Amino acid sequence: MRQIFLDTETTGLSPESGDRIIEIGCVELVNRRLTGNNLHLYVNPQRRNTEDALKIHGLTDEFLATKPVFRAIVDELLDYVRGAEIIIHNAAFDVGFLNEELKRIGRPLFTDVVAQVTDSLLLARDMFPGKSNSLDALCKRFEVNNANRTLHGALLDAGLLAEVYIRMTRGQEALVIDTEEGVDGELAVPLIDLRSFEIVVIEADADEALAHAAWLADLDKASGGRTVWPRMAA
The missing domain is CATH 3.30.420.10 (Ribonuclease H-like superfamily/Ribonuclease H)
Structure with a gap:
């Protein structure tokens, strides 16, 4: 084009x-x-x-x-x-x-x-x-x-x-x-085996969990109690 x-x-x-x-x-x-x-x-x-x-x-x-x-x-x-x-x-x-x-x-x-x-x-x-x-x-x-x-x-x-x-x-x-270009001008994109990558999961510590809970509580208060996740958690 x-x-x-x-x-x-x-x-x-x-x-x-x-x-x-x-x-x-x-x-x-x-x-x-x-x-x-x-x-x-x-x-x-x-x-x-x-x-x-x-x-x-x-x-x-x-x-x-x-x-x-x-x-x-x-x-x-x-x-x-x-x-x-x-x-x-x-x-x-x-x-x-x-x-x-x-x-x-x-x-x-x-x-x-x-x-x-x-x-x-x-x-x-x-x-x-x-x-x-x-x-x-x-x-x-x-x-x-x-x-x-x-x-x-x-x-x-x-x-x-x-x-x-x-x-x-x-x-x-x-x-x-x-x-590099491949056949008929198409871009040659190398294939990558995603199984070779290890996903690292970093869990929140206690202080981070408390801070996140406080942030969610403030957000729920600001919305007039209309957030969904407290009911889902219950």
């Missing part, structure tokens, strides 16, 4: 008002493993940044003026994402900008080219309702190092999102798995 984690930076917040894409970052995973086949593009927006946007990404008008326009990079972008699952944090924002850029030059919509778009923000809100689910908040929650994120950058943010998504959806602690 080919997954692309995508992020964009823009001149502002509204593609309908003429704001444009200035940076695109893509990180590729195949079978949930980093491939290193990433894509990073800067784009000349042919208009000035808003002051608020410049504070976020730090890409100046002078720097962007030397970059190719969207029409010049569109084939490279579409060839790269074609047929893949695209994972974006707050997908409506990035897809809205991409679709405006594509419509402007008479090309098919972004969603017509890719297999599907998955919004990681919606996934995070389902998992953590009522909590902050920004990329920074998720990095902190899943212990993903984002110390280098002093400014937003499309490729950096796409990479952070890939790390967060893997931990959010599977609990895998790293994107690179040091495991």
Whole structure:
């Protein structure tokens, strides 16, 4: 399964008002493993940044003026994402900008080219309702190092999102798995005879048993006597 984690930076917040894409970052995973086949593009927006946007990404008008326009990079972008699952944090924002850029030059919509778009923000809100689910908040929650994120950058943010998504959806602690592949690319996982392990049972001493009983009594009191285990023990 080919997954692309995508992020964009823009001149502002509204593609309908003429704001444009200035940076695109893509990180590729195949079978949930980093491939290193990433894509990073800067784009000349042919208009000035808003002051608020410049504070976020730090890409100046002078720097962007030397970059190719969207029409010049569109084939490279579409060839790269074609047929893949695209994972974006707050997908409506990035897809809205991409679709405006594509419509402007008479090309098919972004969603017509890719297999599907998955919004990681919606996934995070389902998992953590009522909590902050920004990329920074998720990095902190899943212990993903984002110390280098002093400014937003499309490729950096796409990479952070890939790390967060893997931990959010599977609990895998790293994107690179040091495991040999078997037949047809399947992971060769060594079999372990669990009978060779001895289970060590450590019984609580008297003080620990008393402390546990006191804790259970406090919990029963706090619940108004509605706990089940005292009746089961009786």
